[in-house]
Amino acid sequence: MxxxxxxxxxNDTLGSIxxxxxxxxxxxxxxxxxxxxxxxxxxxxxxxxxxxxxxxxxxxxxxxxxxxxxxxxxxxxxxxxxxxxxxxxxxxxxxxxxxxxxxxxxxxxxxxxxxxxxxxxxxxxxxxxxxxxxxSQSTNDTFPSALNMAAAEEITARLLPVLNKLQEAFQKKADQFMPILKAGRTHLHDGVPIRLGQEFSGYAETVNTVRQQLTERLDGLYVIGLGGNAIGTKVNLQPGYIPKVMEEIRKRTNMPFREPANIFSFMQNMNEPIRCMLTLKELATHLIKITSDLRLLSSGPRTGLAEITLPPVQPGSTIMPGKVNPAILEMTHMVCCQVIGYETAVATAGIAGQLEINVMMPVIAHTFLHAIDLMANAINTLVPKCINGIDVNQANCERWMNESLSLVTGLSPSLGYDMASQIGMSADEENKTIKQILMEKGLLTEEVIQAIDPKGMA
Structure with a gap:
């Protein structure tokens, strides 16, 4: 043809095409x-x-x-x-x-x-x-307005609901696991006892806190600068246009979009995408910590902590038969790494604003919206395919707890820090439990037994 x-x-101003x-x-x-x-x-x-x-x-x-x-x-x-x-x-x-x-x-x-x-x-x-x-428009006012509108829709319709589900899933596990006593760990070494439910309650509240922060950030996205035109001076604009177009936007979106307090600040800066990306970065940082915890707690099944079990979702090795890996947690960790990198991209592009406009808006729009999409998709997978199916290995929890050297912490008030330290070091050197050393030293009184009882310590 x-x-x-x-x-x-x-034809356009540059000729024919x-x-x-x-x-x-x-x-x-x-x-x-x-x-x-x-x-x-x-x-x-x-x-x-x-x-x-x-x-x-x-x-x-x-x-x-x-x-x-x-x-x-x-x-x-x-x-x-x-x-x-x-x-x-x-x-x-x-x-x-x-x-x-x-x-x-x-x-x-x-x-x-x-x-x-x-x-x-x-x-x-x-x-x-x-x-x-x-x-009555310019790229310079409509593009950032469209970005805020799109981000507000995505956060409202997709990200906040899955964060609610994640928080609820962790809280449900916290309630389920509250009776389970286990060894706490600091610096990846023995710590005083804790309830498994207490650990999970921390995860639930961490997610809840970030969700609240994101809800607060959402209000800033409702600020859109329609009518600012090229640089905020409202050139070529009919009087009364802005309140009318804002009302029409609110009607079509059912969201409380409003004019900026200062149109020039809106035109000059990518304020809300930068702030929202910082919150997404914080969410990613917390999820990396949480998913890393869950990988440690489920490590094994024979050579690790193995205090919890994860639902198996797919084979984990092409050479080791029967191996199952924490695939969903690993995926979530990777997404969080990407989101943290995206925050840097948005911040760097935000720095590039000059005088009356930021010309890096397209890459900010792509990066910001993709970060929301990735995070929503990852969490929407994490909850049903991993968190909801977590179970406890109570025998391992009890074993590690009873062998923990940090049980000796309960003796400090009665025996003093130095004596308690000696007992702990002896238990470590002789590969015995704290209770065994106390028994050998003739110190295992009813008061001491209560002092090292994990239930009381947790």
């Missing part, structure tokens, strides 16, 4: 395809949806203010709603590593909506991507 049957010629005939996107999107063949990764559906919501809300507002003709405006709204629904997802093709600030991404959406809206008005008039779809 010749080029004329496959492509159409489009060939665009596939079947594509709804236009010249600027095609230039981005040609210029930024970098990763093959595009911004996620939730971001495209947010952009569609902004375009529909803006067109509705512009019609209400009399700056956009009703027939054209209604077509734009319908086309934008089709974008919101995901009907044209395959038309959003700009790589995340693209021209600064996301101009190409914004034009991709503008061009797709304009082409579809032109169809909807029957081709009697051409809907212009800039003049009509982008009316």
């Amino acid at each position: 010749d080029a004329s049957s496959q492509y159409r010629m489009e 060939m665009v596939p005939k079947s594509a709804y996107y236009g010249s600027q999107t095609q230039r981005a395809i040609d210029n930024f063949n970098i990763s093959g990764i595009t911004l996620p559906r939730v971001f495209i949806k947010a952009q569609g919501i902004i375009k529909a809300a803006s067109a509705t507002t512009n019609m209400a203010m009399g700056t956009l003709a009703p027939d054209m405006g209604k077509a734009i709204v319908q086309a934008a709603e089709e974008v919101i629904e995901g009907k044209w997802d395959n038309e959003f093709v700009v790589d995340v590593y693209q021209a600064g600030a996301g101009t190409s991404q914004n034009m991709n959406v503008n061009e797709v909506i304009a082409s579809r809206a032109t169809e909807l008005v029957g081709g009697t008039q051409r809907v212009n991507p800039n003049d009509h779809v982008n009316m």
Whole structure:
């Protein structure tokens, strides 16, 4: 087939360019395809949806203010709603590593909506991507607004619910395991007794604390700067546009989005993505600690601590028959490593803001939203495939507890620290329990027995 049957010629300020005939996107999107063949990764559906919501809300507002003709405006709204629904997802093709600030991404959406809206008005008039779809807008205010909207949706709909499930799962195990006494450990060496349920209650509260922090961060994402236009001065904007478009956004999202206290600060900085990523980094840090604990507690089954057992999910070795590894915990740890790296990427991109705008917004959007997605997916797998199925090996818990040298800690109030230390060292050197040494020294009175009773110590 010749080029004329496959492509159409489009023109923009840089000249002519060939665009596939079947594509709804236009010249600027095609230039981005040609210029930024970098990763093959595009911004996620939730971001495209947010952009569609902004375009529909803006067109509705512009019609209400009399700056956009009703027939054209209604077509734009319908086309934008089709974008919101995901009907044209395959038309959003700009790589995340693209021209600064996301101009190409914004034009991709503008061009797709304009082409579809032109169809909807029957081709009697051409809907212009800039003049009509982008009316009262700029990339510089809509891109960060779409990012905050997308992140707010993802955190509300996906991440907070799975964090609730994780906290509840740990709390359920804490309640289940509270009767189980075991050896505590500090520096990976013998520590005073603890209840297994107490360990798990710590995990539950750690998750709960981060969940609360993320809920607080969510409020900051409700700040969006629509109407700031190029640099916050609201150039080319009709009076009254901002409150009207904000109301339309709230109506379409059922979320309490609001204007920033200072529009210039919003335009200059990536405040909330940076702050939210710090909270995600903290979550990742805690989950690495927790999953590492669970790997230690389940280590073995014959040569490790083996105080808990994990549900087996798949074979663990290509050479050692029957070996089963803590696969879900390892996966979660890897995801957390990635999220910690992502926080550095967002912070570094945040530093790159200059004067009235941060041009690194596309990579911040990709990294931030992908971090939320990864964490939600990992936790949504961790809970049913691992945490819910954890069981206890009570015999091992009792054995390690009874052999722990730190039981001697209970003797310090009555015998003194130095005498207790000597008893502990003797037990270690002679490979005996604390109780055996006390018996040999004739010190095993009823008072001493109570002092080293793990139940009392825990």
